[in-house]
Amino acid sequence: xxxxxxxxxxxxxxxxxxxxxxxxxxxxxxxxxxxxxxxxxxxxxxxxxxxxxxxxxxxxxxxxxxxxxxxxxxxxxxxxxxxxxxxxxxxxxxxxxxxxxxxxx
Amino acid sequence: xxxxxxxxxxxxxxxxxxxxxxxxxxxxxxxxxxxxxxxxxxxxxxxxxxxxxxxxxxxxxxxxxxxxxxxxxxxxxxxxxxxxxxxxxxxxxxxxxxxxxxxxxxxxxxxxxxxxxxxxxxxxxxxxxxxxxxxxxxxxxxxxxxxxxxxxxxxxxxxxxxxxxxxxxxxxxxxxxxxxxxxxxxxxxxxxxxxxxxxxxxxxxxxxxxxxxxxxxxxxxxxxxxxxxxxxxxxxxxxxxxxxxxxxxxxxxxxxxxxxxxxxxxxxxxxxxxxxxxxxxxxxxxxxxxxxxxxxxxxxxxxxxxxxxxxxxxxxxxxxxxxxxxxxxxxxxxxxxxxxxxxxxxxxxxxxxxxxxxxxxxxxxxxxxxxxxxxxxxxxxxxxxxxxxxxxxxxxxxxxxxxxxxxxxxxxxxxxxxxxxxxxxxxxxxxxxxxxxxxxxxxxxxxxxxxxxxxxxxxxxxxxxxxxxxxxxxxxxxxxxxxxxxxxxxxxxxxxxxxxxxxxxxxxxxxxxxxxxxxxxxxxxxxxxxxxxxxxxxxxxxxxxxxxxxxxxxxxxxxxxxxxxxxx
Numbered sequence: 001x002x003x004x005x006x007x008x009x010x011x012x013x014x015x016x017x018x019x020x021x022x023x024x025x026x027x028x029x030x031x032x033x034x035x036x037x038x039x040x041x042x043x044x045x046x047x048x049x050x051x052x053x054x055x056x057x058x059x060x061x062x063x064x065x066x067x068x069x070x071x072x073x074x075x076x077x078x079x080x081x082x083x084x085x086x087x088x089x090x091x092x093x094x095x096x097x098x099x100x101x102x103x104x105x
Numbered sequence: 106x107x108x109x110x111x112x113x114x115x116x117x118x119x120x121x122x123x124x125x126x127x128x129x130x131x132x133x134x135x136x137x138x139x140x141x142x143x144x145x146x147x148x149x150x151x152x153x154x155x156x157x158x159x160x161x162x163x164x165x166x167x168x169x170x171x172x173x174x175x176x177x178x179x180x181x182x183x184x185x186x187x188x189x190x191x192x193x194x195x196x197x198x199x200x201x202x203x204x205x206x207x208x209x210x211x212x213x214x215x216x217x218x219x220x221x222x223x224x225x226x227x228x229x230x231x232x233x234x235x236x237x238x239x240x241x242x243x244x245x246x247x248x249x250x251x252x253x254x255x256x257x258x259x260x261x262x263x264x265x266x267x268x269x270x271x272x273x274x275x276x277x278x279x280x281x282x283x284x285x286x287x288x289x290x291x292x293x294x295x296x297x298x299x300x301x302x303x304x305x306x307x308x309x310x311x312x313x314x315x316x317x318x319x320x321x322x323x324x325x326x327x328x329x330x331x332x333x334x335x336x337x338x339x340x341x342x343x344x345x346x347x348x349x350x351x352x353x354x355x356x357x358x359x360x361x362x363x364x365x366x367x368x369x370x371x372x373x374x375x376x377x378x379x380x381x382x383x384x385x386x387x388x389x390x391x392x393x394x395x396x397x398x399x400x401x402x403x404x405x406x407x408x409x410x411x412x413x414x415x416x417x418x419x420x421x422x423x424x425x426x427x428x429x430x431x432x433x434x435x436x437x438x439x440x441x442x443x444x445x446x447x448x449x450x451x452x453x454x455x456x457x458x459x460x461x462x463x464x465x466x467x468x469x470x471x472x473x474x475x476x477x478x479x480x481x482x483x484x485x486x487x488x489x490x491x492x493x494x495x496x497x498x499x500x501x502x503x504x505x506x507x508x509x510x511x512x513x514x515x516x517x518x519x520x521x522x523x524x525x526x527x528x529x530x531x532x533x534x535x536x537x538x539x540x541x542x543x544x545x546x547x548x549x550x551x552x553x554x555x556x557x558x559x560x561x562x563x564x565x566x567x568x569x570x571x572x573x574x575x576x577x578x579x580x581x582x583x584x585x586x587x588x589x590x591x592x593x594x595x596x597x598x599x600x601x602x603x604x605x606x607x608x609x610x611x612x613x614x615x616x617x618x619x620x621x622x623x624x625x626x627x628x629x630x631x632x633x634x635x636x637x638x639x640x641x642x643x644x645x646x647x648x649x650x651x652x653x654x655x656x657x658x659x660x661x662x663x664x665x666x667x668x669x670x671x672x673x
Binding site: 057058062071072084086087092096098099 | 207209210211215216217218219220221222223224225226227228229230232233251255
């Protein structure tokens with residue numbers, strides 16, 4: 001019973017769209033690195049069911065407060081709920097996967 | 106080398122921003138360093154957030170300088186509620202775009218760290234907030250929360266250093282608050298980065314009574330008061346009591362102010378107290394200290410001046426009722442706004458807090474005279490060592506403002522002429538009330554122990570409390586010694602009786618004398634008559650003798666004629 005339930009839940013999650021948002025501030029090396037890493041990870045693990053939005057705070061500073069952004073770069077998982085944040089250049093793929101809850105801790 | 110800064114005027118080197126917080130600008134000689142960050146550090150509940158918020162509110166309302174409050178611990182909603190108790194309408198100021206509150210939430214459990222990052226997001230937010238309302242003042246409260254929220258301390262420290270540098274470049278006057286560490290000024294060593302001005306807040310509890318204190322630990326490039334100053338947080342914000350900066354150079358008045366008791370004025374050269382002097386009324390329990398104080402209060406009000414009455418023992422209503430019973434009606438003066446009571450139990454605060462509060466009230470009410478009834482309780486509220494210095498500061502403050510101050514002091518029989526903290530030496534006039542026990546009753550005596558600058562009476566007088574107010578009468582000083590009360594009255598009656606009987610005696614003697622005189626006169630008359638009779642007799646004899654001699658002579662001539670005797 002439990003097994004089945006878990007599978008159905010996984011299926012439900014898999015059917016969802018992963019809405020990812022990356023906050024950067026200009027074209028800094030960390031930000032560029034983070035974007036590249038994110039694209040790579042998403043392609044590998046969430047192929048076909050994700051969107052990536054890049055927010056440049058230098059252009060839209062008013063958006064920083066909304067998601068409580070302090071560190072740059074910050075990756076925010078808007079969907080699926082709950083909201084999760086990963087800061088840094090996303091160079092450690094394992095931790096990114098754990099952080100995004102793609103892989104259990 | 107041509108761009109070497111001019112050192113001509115200090116203003117050019119160092120500009121200050123008036124914080125607008127009462128007293129803080131005095132102890133920093135002008136305010137916080139303009140365009141630089143200031144560190145406010147202190148333990149939990151020491152008032153860091155309130156002080157920094159007041160800095161923004163004063164700037165926004167009084168100095169036309171909008172401010173950004175970056176809160177790491179409380180939301181804008183919570184902050185608004187917290188500072189509403191200080192009388193600040195934060196929501197209104199936010200709506201008017203004079204203050205902007207940005208709540209920064211850092212929740213470690215929500216954040217995964219991977220790889221390199223910086224805090225550019227924080228910079229962007231702060232920059233955006235500053236630009237949105239054109240802020241001149243910034244508060245970061247408490248930025249140390251970042252240490253708990255972010256794991257990489259190396260990055261954090263580098264970014265904080267950059268942030269403070271950036272604030273300076275931005276030219277905003279900033280306050281950064283920090284929690285006090287065990288043996289360091291701040292828990293995370295922020296003083297290393299913010300080194301222009303460091304202010305330490307302290308909240309100490311001594312004998313279960315708390316006192317808040319502030320100290321300017323460091324102020325680079327400026328002189329500042331280095332003492333610890335007590336401060337107060339109440340419904341009107343923060344008040345610091347910087348009266349240690351006062352000197353003995355205050356103006357001295359020769360004007361006089363009535364004590365409200367005619368005979369007491371008479372004892373003081375007939376003119377009463379000096380305006381702006383300090384008066385100590387000491388006495389044992391129930392000698393009428395409060396009555397004198399109330400008379401003085403009424404007298405001040407009658408001359409159209411304001412009087413502030415600090416009652417530390419009785420409630421205002423009780424004082425009013427009691428004074429009414431002896432014919433001193435204070436109520437109309439309260440209604441006219443000339444008399445104001447401030448009653449608080451002395452054990453409620455520490456001595457310093459009391460004095461800050463008193464100074465604040467005096468500042469606001471601006472009275473011509475102040476009554477502290479009794480000062481004894483105030484003395485007991487503090488540590489013996491600080492009492493005198495604190496009272497001196499209060500008295501200096503009152504003198505500088507030319508306020509006449511009357512203190513009552515409860516003494517015990519043993520040390521009647523010594524006050525616990527030797528406050529008497531800083532008083533100008535010292536009036537002593539004492540019990541005189543005599544003939545099975547207790548009466549009140551009053552005398553002036555000292556009164557600087559006037560030839561006061563040295564007499565002990567009897568002090569009467571009647572239903573028509575207080576009065577002073579001469580004591581009986583006669584053959585039976587010094588007497589008061591009914592002993593004085595009975596002695597006075599006795600004296601009168603003695604005097605009356607003496608008068609009778611004299612009258613009787615006078616009558617006797619008169620009789621004697623008459624007797625003497627009669628005797629004199631009799632003697633005179635006798636004398637006249639004797640004289641008459643003698644005259645008669647002389648006459649007869651002369652006549653006989655004549656006859657003899659005639660007879661002889663006749664004989665010679667007869668004898669035809671020769672002529673000689």
